[in-house]
Amino acid sequence: EPAAEVGQEAVRLRRGARLVHEPGKGDGQIHVEEDRAAALADKPRAAAALSAKRGRTVAPSAMVAYDCGSPQKASNPRAGQSAKGRPMPEALVVRRETQIPAPPAAVFALLTDPEKILRWMGTEADTKAEPGGLYLVNVTGARFARGAFREVVPVHRLAYSFGWEGSDIVPPGSSLIEIDLIEQPPGTLLRLTQTGLPSAEQCAGHAEGWAHYLERLGQVASGRDPGPDPWLGRDGAA
Numbered sequence: 001e002p003a004a005e006v007g008q009e010a011v012r013l014r015r016g017a018r019l020v021h022e023p024g025k026g027d028g029q030i031h032v033e034e035d036r037a038a039a040l041a042d043k044p045r046a047a048a049a050l051s052a053k054r055g056r057t058v059a060p061s062a063m064v065a066y067d068c069g070s071p072q073k074a075s076n077p078r079a080g081q082s083a084k085g086r087p088m089p090e091a092l093v094v095r096r097e098t099q100i101p102a103p104p105a106a107v108f109a110l111l112t113d114p115e116k117i118l119r120w121m122g123t124e125a126d127t128k129a130e131p132g133g134l135y136l137v138n139v140t141g142a143r144f145a146r147g148a149f150r151e152v153v154p155v156h157r158l159a160y161s162f163g164w165e166g167s168d169i170v171p172p173g174s175s176l177i178e179i180d181l182i183e184q185p186p187g188t189l190l191r192l193t194q195t196g197l198p199s200a201e202q203c204a205g206h207a208e209g210w211a212h213y214l215e216r217l218g219q220v221a222s223g224r225d226p227g228p229d230p231w232l233g234r235d236g237a238a
Contacts, residue, residue: 068092068203092203094194096210102221104155104181104188110217111158111179120216120226135160139213142235146172156181162194164236170202187221190214 114125124138147161161173175196
């Protein structure tokens, strides 16, 4: 029976799968990724996952594509438990992937050169792309992001701490952004994660922000003008 099938699928999903959006596998398609940890607590989501597993396209508006998910759990049944057997809170992770029509070197420059950063994000930037170097960007003209570079592999990888000046919720340097640039002719696959955020609300907000600004980065990398940033003037609540 359909209802019973959905219920069984929900149980199976709760045991170790999560919904993910996989760029490049069809616009707007949601796929089930096995052996990833995330609970799907209600039948509508389970029904959507069941449809996805059977190869049917699920409209993006019909369900949530999880940008914020927990890291993969180990196969050990005690994974996710403290030494005393109590459940441990799962970290929240922003994950974004986007295909950019430019070589890795060009994308790397857009992420690290202060003048090039301002072509797609922010009104002021001061960066020194070396371990320990400053990362400071006035993202909206009213909100400074501050951190420090942790890892810099020219053209291939960046890692830097990140937070907001004046924020007690996501203070400067409190989260970690990691960006990998993977050559994928005729361009570059940009893979971004952000960890260390304190709540699902903050995770969702930062995922939205990265979606907005990575789209603008892609436009600049392809030689187009993204136009004025509609987010200018936002001061945020974090």
